[in-house]
Amino acid sequence: xxxxxxxxxxxxxxxxxxxxxxxxxxxxxxxxxxxxxxxxxxxxxxxxxxxxxxxxxxxxxxxxxxxxxxxxxxxxxxxxxxxxxxxxxxxxxxxxxxxxxxxxxxxxxxxxxxxxxxxxxxxxxxxxxxxxxxxxxxxxxxxxxxxx
Numbered sequence: 001x002x003x004x005x006x007x008x009x010x011x012x013x014x015x016x017x018x019x020x021x022x023x024x025x026x027x028x029x030x031x032x033x034x035x036x037x038x039x040x041x042x043x044x045x046x047x048x049x050x051x052x053x054x055x056x057x058x059x060x061x062x063x064x065x066x067x068x069x070x071x072x073x074x075x076x077x078x079x080x081x082x083x084x085x086x087x088x089x090x091x092x093x094x095x096x097x098x099x100x101x102x103x104x105x106x107x108x109x110x111x112x113x114x115x116x117x118x119x120x121x122x123x124x125x126x127x128x129x130x131x132x133x134x135x136x137x138x139x140x141x142x143x144x145x146x147x148x
Contacts, residue, residue, distance in 0.1 A: 004125050005113030008134035012108055014145040016100035019108055020070030022145045023096055026053075032140035036060070042067060048075050062091060072097050077112075084119040092118055108141065110134050 012019055022028040026037040030053045039049040044067055050060035062076040076091035084090050097109045112134075115125035 004115040005111050006128045006133050007111035009109040010138040010142050012106045012142045012145045016098045016106045017070045019098045019106045019145045028144050032137050090119045
């Protein structure tokens with residue numbers, strides 16, 4: 001069975017470091033991550049908790065799998081309200097790759113999956129795709145990184 005992944009990429013008129021800042025600084029995260037802030041120390045193995053900026057409620061939890069600033073960020077996620085077991089096998093992995101193509105121009109690639117290996121995978125995949133996949137979030141990240 002082939003992997004079931006949701007992925008997308010975008011070119012951003014900003015340095016890789018600027019894109020990285022938008023990805024990891026809660027003042028920006030809140031603007032593209034549905035009002036949530038990232039509660040983490042951004043260290044490999046640390047918890048990553050997505051909490052509502054206004055209400056402090058936990059919406060998504062996971063762990064930092066790998067971090068190679070300002071090029072790669074990999075972490076796991078599981079919705080806090082999901083009606084499936086909170087076990088490592090049900091967490092999806094999200095990977096951001098930032099490549100500075102030339103000075104002031106970067107490419108951000110993001111992937112999430114493999115949905116085939118997690119509980120409720122098909123439903124979770126279909127919900128991600130129905131919401132537009134990564135495109136809406138990437139557009140917001142682009143606007144923030146470009147200073148719009």
